Structure formats: C-alpha cells, structure tokens
Amino acid sequence: MKKLLKNLGVWIIIAMAIGIVVGILMGPDASMFKPLGDLFIQLIKMLVVPLVAVSIIGGAAALGETRSAGLVGGISILYMLATTAVAIVVAIFLAELFEPGVHVGAEGMAALDAAGVSAVASDAAPATMGFWDTVIGMIPDNPIRALAQGDILQIIIFGLFLGFGVSTLKDESRRKVVGGLNMILDALVWCIGKVMLVAPFGVFGLIADATGTFGFDQLLQMANVLWIDLIAVLIIGLGLYPTTVYLFSRVKLRDYFRAMIKPQVVSFSTASSLATLPVNMDACEQMGVSKQTAGFVLPLGATINMSGNAIYYALLAIFFAQFYGVELTMDSYVSITIVCTLGAIGQAGVPGPTLLAAAVLVAAGIPLEGLPLFYALDRIFDMIRTTLNITGDAACACVVDRFVKK
Numbered sequence: 050m051k052k053l054l055k056n057l058g059v060w061i062i063i064a065m066a067i068g069i070v071v072g073i074l075m076g077p078d079a080s081m082f083k084p085l086g087d088l089f090i091q092l093i094k095m096l097v098v099p100l101v102a103v104s105i106i107g108g109a110a111a112l113g114e115t116r117s118a119g120l121v122g123g124i125s126i127l128y129m130l131a132t133t134a135v136a137i138v139v140a141i142f143l144a145e146l147f148e149p150g151v152h153v154g155a156e157g158m159a160a161l162d163a164a165g166v167s168a169v170a171s172d173a174a175p176a177t178m179g180f181w182d183t184v185i186g187m188i189p190d191n192p193i194r195a196l197a198q199g200d201i202l203q204i205i206i207f208g209l210f211l212g213f214g215v216s217t218l219k220d221e222s223r224r225k226v227v228g229g230l231n232m233i234l235d236a237l238v239w240c241i242g243k244v245m246l247v248a249p250f251g252v253f254g255l256i257a258d259a260t261g262t263f264g265f266d267q268l269l270q271m272a273n274v275l276w277i278d279l280i281a282v283l284i285i286g287l288g289l290y291p292t293t294v295y296l297f298s299r300v301k302l303r304d305y306f307r308a309m310i311k312p313q314v315v316s317f318s319t320a321s322s323l324a325t326l327p328v329n330m331d332a333c334e335q336m337g338v339s340k341q342t343a344g345f346v347l348p349l350g351a352t353i354n355m356s357g358n359a360i361y362y363a364l365l366a367i368f369f370a371q372f373y374g375v376e377l378t379m380d381s382y383v384s385i386t387i388v389c390t391l392g393a394i395g396q397a398g399v400p401g402p403t404l405l406a407a408a409v410l411v412a413a414g415i416p417l418e419g420l421p422l423f424y425a426l427d428r429i430f431d432m433i434r435t436t437l438n439i440t441g442d443a444a445c446a447c448v449v450d451r452f453v454k455k
Contacts, residue, residue, distance in 0.1 A: 057245060064249035065256050072260025079261030082254040089251020090417055092244045097407050098199050100237050105205050105391070107230040109212020110223065121449055125346050128293070128445045129354040130390055135289060136356040136437075137389045140281045140363040141382060149273035149364075150371030186380075187387070201412040202384050205391045255418065274364050274423075278430060281360045282437045290444035298447035300336045308332040309443060316439045320431040322351040325439050333446050342450040350442030357434025357441075359389040362409045365423065369415050381413045388412045 072079045189195040189203035196204060215226050294305050312332050316325040326347055333343040366385050370377050377385075388409050410417055423430070 057248065060249040061252050064253040068253040068256030069260050071253075071257040072262075075257070076261050079257040083258040085254030086251045086258060086418070087254075089244075089247055089254070090420075092247070093407055093420075094199075094411075094417065096237060096240055096244065097411065098196060098201070098204065100234075100241070101201060101408050102196060102204050102208050103230055103234050103237060105208030106212040106215065107227060107234060109209045110215035110227050110230065121342065121345055121453055122349070124449050124452055125349055125445055126353070128448055129350060129356075129441070132285070132289060132293070132441055132445075133354070133356040133359050134386060134390050136281065136285045137359050137363045137386050139284055140278075140360040141367060141385065143277050143281055144364050144367035144371075147273070147277055148371055149277055150368040199411055201388055201408045205388060209391060274368050275429065278361060278364055278433060281364070282357060282433055285356060285360070286437050286440050290441055294444050294447045298451045300338070300447040300450075304336050305443075305447065308335040309440060312439055312443070313436050316435045317432045320435045322435055322438050322442070325435070326351055329439050329443055333443055336443075336447060338446050338450045339453070342453055343446050346446040346449050347442050350438075350445055354441050354445065355434075355438055357437035360437070361430050361434050362389050362406045365406050365420070366409050366413050366415060369410060369420070370413065373416050375413075375415050377413065384412045385409055 068082075071082070187202050187206050189200065189207050192203070192207045195207065215223060218226065291302055291305065294300055295302055309332055312325050312329040315328045316322065329347055330340075330343050333347065334340065363385055367377070369375075370381075407417055407420060410420065
C-alpha cells in the first residue's frame with residue numbers, strides 16, 4: 050500500500066477523479082481552480098524547448114557510433130525512420146477518418162468560445178504555405194531565435210545537423226561533448242522530476258475546470274483516442290512489420306510471430322524497451338537472426354525506434370486540433386510528421402513521453418491546455434506503444450540480417 054501511495058501515477062489518477070467530482074458539483078464555478086493547471090502547463094513549456102534541443106543533439110551525436118557498422122547502421126536507421134513515418138501517416142489518416150476530437154458537442158464548443166480558446170487556437174494556427182516554403186521554413190536562419198521563439202521543427206533540424214557534426218569529432222572529443230550533453234540532460238531530468246511533483250495539482254485544476262466547462266460526457270470522448278491508437282498499432286504491428294519481414298528477410302512469418310509472443314508480453318507489462326531487450330534478443334536468435342546483427346540493431350532500436358510513440362503523438366495532435374477547432378494545413382501535417390519522426394531519435398533520453406507530445410503540439414500551433422487530460426491514461430498508452438516499438442526492433446533485425454554476410 051505504501052509503494053502504491055508513493056506512485057505519482059496513482060496520485061494523478063486520484064487528482065483526476067477528485068477534479069471530475071468537483072467539476073460536476075461546481076459546474077462553471079470550478080474554473081477557480083484553473084490557475085493550478087495554468088501553472089503546471091507553464092512549467093512544462095519552460096522545459097520543452099531545452100529538453101528537445103539537448104536530446105536531439107545528444108541522440109544525433111550518439112549515432113556517430115554507428116559509422117563503424119557501415120551497412121548495418123545505415124539500413125537499420127533507414128528502416129526505423131521509414132516505418133515510423135508510415136506509422137505517423139496511418140495515425141493521421143485514422144484520426145481524420147474517425148474525427149475523435151470533433152464530437153465535442155455544441156455545448157462544449159460554446160464553452161470554448163466563451164473561454165476564448167477558439168480565438169487563441171486560430172491565432173496559433175500556422176499560415177498556409179507551399180512545399181518549398183515549408184522546406185525552407187524548416188531551416189532556421191538564426192538557431193538562437195528559433196530557441197527563443199520555441200520553433201520546435203527548426204530546433205530539431207539544427208539539433209540533428211549539430212549532433213551529426215559532433216559525431217564526426219575524434220573519439221575523445223566526441224565523448225567529452227556527448228558527456229557534457231548527458232550531464233545537461235540529467236539536470237533537465239531533475240527539473241522534470243520536480244515539475245511532475247505538482248502534476249496532481251495541475252491535473253486536478255485542469256480536470257475540474259474542463260469538467261465544469263464542458264461536462265463529463267464531453268471528456269469521455271477523449272477515450273476515443275485509445276481505440277484509434279489500437280487500430281493504428283495493429284495495422285503497423287500485424288501489417289507493415291510482418292510484410293517487411295516477409296519481403297526483405299529470410300525469416301518465416303510463422304517463426305517471427307511465434308518468437309515475438311514472449312517479448313511482447315514482457316514489453317506490455319514493463320512498458321520498457323530496454324527492459325525487454327534481453328528477451329527480444331533471445332527471440333531474434335530463435336528466428337535465426339545472427340547474434341551480431343541482433344546485438345547491434347536491437348539496442349539501437351530501443352534508443353531511436355519509437356513508432357508506437359509517434360502514433361500516439363500524432364493522434365494527440367489531430368485530436369486536440371479538432372477539439373479546439375484548429376484548422377490544420379499541409380504545412381501542419383508535415384510539421385507533425387517530421388517532429389514525430391525525428392523526435393524519436395532523442396526519445397530514449399526523455400522521461401515522461403508526454404513532453405515530446407507537447408513539442409508536437411507546439412510545432413503544429415495547437416494549444417497545450419488539454420494535454421494533461423491524458424496523463425491518467427498514459428500508462429495504458431505506454432504499454433501499447435512499447436509493445437509496437439520492440440516488435441519493430443525485431444522486424445528491423447530480421448531485415449538487416451539478410452544484407453549482412455555472416
């Protein structure tokens with residue numbers, strides 16, 4: 050019982066339940082607790098930009114270690130980024146098809162208008178731009194200005210460029226720079242830990258205000274994201290990954306599915322790709338993948354292959370865009386896809402995966418205020434996305450092993 054009470058997730062769920070009750074009882078008057086949520090949101094915003102910048106630079110610099118692996122590293126990274134991009138496109142398509150955030154209802158939208166959220170959202174929505182405008186706009190003319198303005202997409206592009214530059218340094222110099230970045234990241238992790246201590250209060254304030262403003266029935270619509278997430282995960286996990294294994298590897302699909310049962314169960318229960326790593330390596334051996342290939346690809350995949358996370362972030366972005374009435378342009382979709390795909394490179398060093406979700410929302414010009422509403426469900430999403438991640442790691446190992454001489 051003591052361990053349970055020390056679990057932050059339990060307190061967030063308790064705070065969410067109390068917030069719902071208070072919102073139902075007080076109605077619109079529950080907005081008096083909104084400043085608690087605003088304070089929490091502001092603290093998150095304070096950490097998003099430096100967290101993304103340091104994580105991306107450090108992650109890209111660490112990829113320099115793959116240079117000696119040559120073909121193995123190149124194919125692995127290409128496979129992971131390509132399948133992640135496909136997963137995001139599938140998630141965006143499903144979100145636009147089922148429109149989970151559109152069914153807020155007339156009362157909810159009226160409450161949004163009364164609260165002035167629609168006006169904020171429309172101001173934040175990016176202007177329509179052409180293809181080349183989008184490409185050129187991704188490259189910062191002043192990285193410092195991009196950091197100051199919180200332009201996440203430009204920060205990621207510059208971070209990758211600088212990180213790959215760091216990866217070309219001599220071993221000793223690179224280790225010093227990466228070590229320094231890791232120390233900064235550790236400091237940011239400490240900051241995140243302190244901010245998350247106030248998460249229950251922030252979630253209580255936001256839930257109480259949202260329940261009082263929109264009504265409990267409107268909040269139940271957010272659960273629609275869960276089953277859409279499951280559909281996207283099944284499409285990628287049972288469709289895309291097995292297809293690549295069938296077409297580009299020597300592993301039989303029957304052996305692949307049979308061997309993956311155990312690591313999938315472990316990953317679902319632990320919600321950790323790294324904790325599942327030994328079991329996943331054993332599964333790859335059962336499929337006939339060489340130890341050398343599995344020993345390289347799987348740890349790399351546990352670091353940068355986050356297709357499950359990317360699906361979740363894309364769904365949240367589309368959901369909140371629909372919820373707040375933000376009209377997404379092609380530029381917005383490109384931003385969401387690129388931030389989700391490239392953001393996965395630094396994801397392993399980022400605790401609290403919702404922080405990258407905040408970066409995705411910022412990049413697409415979508416308000417962050419509703420994000421903590423998903424905190425209580427995050428553990429469920431985390432188990433689902435981790436299972437997909439490790440499934441993709443194993444599929445990548447199968448494909449890469451075909452192109453490697455034993």
